[in-house]
Amino acid sequence: MPRISETQNGTTAVLIAGNGRGPAETIESLLLRGDPKKFGVQRATSYDAAIKAIAEETHDICFVGETLSGRSGIEFIRETVASGWCVPVILLTNPGGNEAGLEAIAAGAMDYLLAEQLEPESLARAIRHGLDRKRTSLQLRDERQAKAELQQQLLDLQAAKEDFEELSAQHARVAEELYSAREDIKGALDKAEESERRYRTLSESSPVGIWHISFDGKTLYANAAMNRIFNMNRDDDLSGDHYEAYVGGDGRKIMEEHLAILSGGETAEWELEITPKGGGDSRYVVVSGAPLLASDGVAKSALTTVIDITDRKKAEESMRRLAMHDPLTDLPNRVMFQDRLSHALAQAHRNGSQFAVLYLDLDHFKIVNDTLGHPTGDLLLKGVAKRLLRCVRETDTVARLGGDEFAIIAPDLKSGDYVVALAERIIKSLGEAFILQGQKVYTATSIGITAYPTDDTELDTLIKNADLALYAAKESGRGLFKFFTPEMNAKAVSRVAIEKDLRQAIEGEEFALLYQPIIDLRTRHVISAEALLRWHHPKKGIMPPDEFMPVAEDSGLIGPIGEWVLRTALKQAKDWQEAAARPPGVSINLSSRQIRHGFSKELVTKALGEAGLSPDMLTIEITESLVMEDTGSSIDLMKSLKDIGVILSLDDFGTGYSSLSYLNKFPVDYVKIDRSFVRDITVDKDDAVLIEAIITMAHRLHLRVVAEGVEKKEQLEFLRSQGCDFAQGYYFSKPVAIKSFVEFIRNWSRKGGRANPKSRPA
DSSP: OOOOOOOTTSOEEEEEEOOSSSHHHHHHHHHHHSOGGGEEEEEEOSHHHHHHHHHTTOOSEEEEESEETTEEHHHHHHHHHHHTOOOOEEEEEOTTOHHHHHHHHHHTOSEEEEGGGOOHHHHHHHHHHHHHHHHHHHHHHHHHHHHHHHHHHHHHHHHHHHHHHHHHHHHHHHHHHHHHHTTTOHHHHHHHHHHHHHHHHHHHHOSSEEEEEETTSBEEEEOHHHHHHTTOOTTOOOTTOBGGGTOOTHHHHHHHHHHHHHHTTOOEEEEEEEOOTTOSSOEEEEEEEEEEEOTTSOEEEEEEEEEEOHHHHHHHHHHHHHHHBOTTTOSBOHHHHHHHHHHHHHHHHHHTOEEEEEEEEEETHHHHHHHHOHHHHHHHHHHHHHHHHHHSOTTSEEEEEETTEEEEEEEEESSSHHHHHHHHHHHHHHHSOEEETTEEEOOEEEEEEEEETTTOSOHHHHHHHHHHHHHHHHHTTSSOEEEOOHHHHHHHHHHHHHHHHHHHHHHHTOEEEEEEEEEETTTOOEEEEEEEEEEEETTTEEEOHHHHHHHHHHHTTHHHHHHHHHHHHHHHHHHGGGGSSSOOEEEEEEOHHHHHTTOOHHHHHHHHHHHTOOGGGEEEEEEHHHHHHTHHHHHHHHHHHHHTTOEEEEEEETSSOOOHHHHTTSOOSEEEEOHHHHTTTTTOHHHHHHHHHHHHHHHHTTOEEEEEOOOSHHHHHHHHHTTOOEEESTTTOOOBOHHHHHHHHHHHHHTTOOOOGGGSOO
């Protein structure tokens, strides 16, 4: 299964809400097929049990079926969202459940998975996105709580402000009375002075800024709180300053507009960005004011309160950024990517312009994580983000969708030349070494490209097209870019159909094995037979492996298919033991994906025991691309198989990219020369020299050599003259069913050959 992000203790807690067989059981099976310790799976088979479990918020992600003990999965999602529980929920739909999936997303579900499309890659992606979303939800909830506390503080300040305004209003009334009577009543002056002192005391002790400003913009009075807001010493004074000294840009226009409102006898409230007089970063304030009448009854100034909302502004901006950006690389996340793609789509539709969408991921990123650790993997992702930004224009959007997946939107294209050049720049840039923690780390990328409006005009279809093109690029050899073509969509539809039929084939016993003998060129004994898989498709007839094995590997079905091949080949090998005095063994092929899907020494040991065969009757053929792809784990597996006595062969030798320095480290018993070299050995001197070199090198490393694809006597004679040990091919027999192979053994013995396991490679 592809890499899935783990929780802090190493185990991802999964809640599966569903009863009976179906998608829920498939999800559980896929999760536990690999290392069970990576996932803590809890099943809730009733609606109430599922609600109780998710309310505890101890799970990282929840999968729910369309129905749950007679109630709707959509109802479960709505109750979960309404309760504010921070556990992302994914709906498991019944076959063809797109409509239910869309309703689930509208109800608040994170995503939905179609039953017919359940496979490890989509499940892995869903879980990674679910874990990212849970982390984001928890952070947002904490920030909402902080915001609520801040809002309460603002309410308290607002109440203080209202109290102050009431006091100020009282003061204004008293002051006006005193001003009108001061010529006549000396005592009134004393009261006015006392009221002024009370006003000053109240003003200077207020936590809210108090700003007395004339309508022409000059500060008449500012209290101590204003000094704090403006980052000034307590003894400093704003009096006499014009607001233009600390309000610039659009803020000056805002001040003019609201002073005009106040001068008209109305109250006003507005937000303002100020530059502190004492230095420091800009601050944001809310100003609330009312006109202040002079002794002649005419308003010439305003009394305002000023509240510092800088922290609130920063919190809001932080929440907005967190919701729209990837926290690791600071690139736009999937949400912002889709938002910008929507804008690009609308703009291109209005302007009649073109744009392109590029999907890319890193080749073999999992190996970096597994060998160098996740911290190094994170550093690599940050480095990739920086290089991508250097490759694009300022108008382009680079986003991280999750894991090692990135996307680029290139708007306003005049032709496809820019996209081609961009893809080439990215491949070249990411192919250069990254220096991470003092060591060189190499990676590469594959890119899928789709264009608007050439390929489609719908957002979801463009995203799907880019994904299909990326898959085609990776399938073509990685380190490449591919433009979307309609054939890719048709191929994707075909792959889905093949995957569906493969699942039925496993249950319906539609697979069969053919056997091709391997001959000892010195003794002419049949020493083994290679088991070759065929699929008897009910509608398409016999299908060779190259038509369905890539789908089996991508979907994870290679695990059960490979296990079936192992058990069946060993059982049938046991059946032919009586056909010869010294019966041959059996050889099976092993792919890299099988290792990731449960192929192990324990599986082989159990299968040998069930068949009643000794380990030296089994040969496992491993391609050199497998051992080079993940050298450490491959060698560990080979050593464990070697320890129990299984014979190991390095298949298709010379066609991959193996290093001779690694060859002597692989615990193999023999190498198998690919048929492409054998075909022309009698007419192509280069192939002949190459085979002679392979045989000589293998023998010096104490390895035996098998040549496959032998079809002519001249080829056989050349191989024998060069000391080749074994051969197989149509010259001896085409691949045949079990009964025909048993008959071949008998006929071969009658012609003078006899099966002899002692001459098998060891």
